[in-house]
Amino acid sequence: MKRICILLLSCLLIVTSLIVLPGCKQDRVVLNIYNWGEYIDPDLLVKFEKETGIKVNQDFFETNEHMLAKLEGGGSYYDLIFPSDYVIEEMIKKDMLHKIDLNNIPNFKYVGDRFKNLNYDPDNEYSVPYFWGTLGILYNTEMVDEEVDSWDILWDEKYAGQILMLDSMRDTIGVALKKLGYSVNTTDPDKLEEAKNLLIQQMPLVNGYYVDETKDMMINGDAAIALNWSGTAMDIYWEGADYIKFVVPKEGANLWFDCMVIPKTSKNKAEAEMFINFMLEPENAYQNSLYVGYVSPVTEVFERIMQENPEVADMDAYNPSEEVLDICEVFIDLGDSRPLFNEVWTQIKVH
């Protein structure tokens, strides 16, 4: 009995000390950021800590939806989050975000004009872009001879079993809508029905719906064609697999942005703005862009990487042409139509 008592007491001691001790050392400001995994260069966090004396605490989420569910629940007090475009719009509608004071972010001037005042945040009051890219087709040039320029290839029976789709509701339904010539943001039930049927019809040709597995499967040559984001294409490129090409089809695709926002729960708004400013500093943005592999909205960085790697200038994944960008759309929040999309998505997934 004595032993059990000692055991229990020591447990209690550990628990209480763990709860109390972290409270003691919080004499400097701690900035809690909530980010995708592997989406920031950890050396930059250390640099920021050294420069400002603010401690940075990083936590991770896996999907926008999980992050939103957690934030809406309350009880968490993050200072900086990195959501995607349509989620930002939803968060603005739900009054979850602080307005960002751009006067505190002088480095905002480095952000390319094309990435300002986008439809999810028309006056650029709530968000600052972090990375951006497109959706398109990855294909293995050793397995696909023809020129790829249309979504139709995803429905080509020649490649049955060699096609990888993306396990992401809006992206995948968006592709079907684009192939049919509709907007990715349509909420018309008839058009969605058509898109659904198109995707169900494609099912026998598809190897599977994946997210992170796609990269390895493509490099291995396990599949010929994959629907994926330009970020993945850049990742593959930086790894040296030059036989994988990425193209944004002529029908257009989705243009995506991941941004930095400050939620209302933040207690350190000024420090969060300092951090945003720090991340836009061209030198830091350059380092970060190289680490993550995605394309930075900071013009100077964009051009510097293009100068150092001249071949990326011709890549759709890095430098899509004006025409491509013009036909691409940015997702907007679905609002009340979300259940409709969910329904369509569920019906596709059960097949």
Place this chain on the structure above:
Amino acid sequence: MVKFLKRFYLSLIFIFLYAPILVLIIYSFNESKSRGHWGGFTLKWYGELFRDRDIIKALYYTFLVALLSSIISTVIGTFSAIGIHNMGHFGKKLALNINYLPVLNPDIVTGIALMTLFISLRMQLGFLTMLLSHIMFNIPYVILSVLPKLKQMNKHTTEAALDLGATPSYAFRKVVIPEIMPGVITGALIAFTLSIDDFVISFFNTGPGVTNLSIHVFSMARKGVKPSINALTTLMLLTVVILLLLINKRTTKGDELIP
């Protein structure tokens, strides 16, 4: 022939179980970041693992929570099992059915329900809420593994001990506990494993600065899992194997001592 088939079947099972782990270990030494091709032998991911403060932090919290929650839930679960065992017919049925609820409930429901509970109690999400939620989902498993042992036990042994002058607590320690110990240990091990493995409930019940390995690995879904995680898994596996070998060696020695 039959013997050969038996062995063949058994080895097939082991291959299916362990081949993925083996591949994972091999790729922890891969120079290339992708699982696709072999870029040459390297130990850099092991070095990177120890420099990555986020992984180390996640590892620390994973084990701390697993250890504490398994110990606490084993104590609570064992006592509850004894209580349930001694209930009347109706009470036992009721208690057991309530006990099954968290087991059958999808994790996401449990996770969000707990989160809303903590928030309505004005608790700040963080280490304590994560620990409490782990204790909560571990308890039913401990109860379920201790109860059968109690059923197997001959209740007259306790009565005999009491008749021979043992106090109830003495009889409990010297008769009941040794009898149900295998069940308790099983329960503790299941609790420990479940706690390390859990993602959904932890995700919703943790707060800034507190994370575990499952959350960390899942968050890499979009960018692809870093080989450092392979390195970490290799090290964890190695630790477990060495521990098991040591324990096995000790117990077999102990057996030999008994004539």
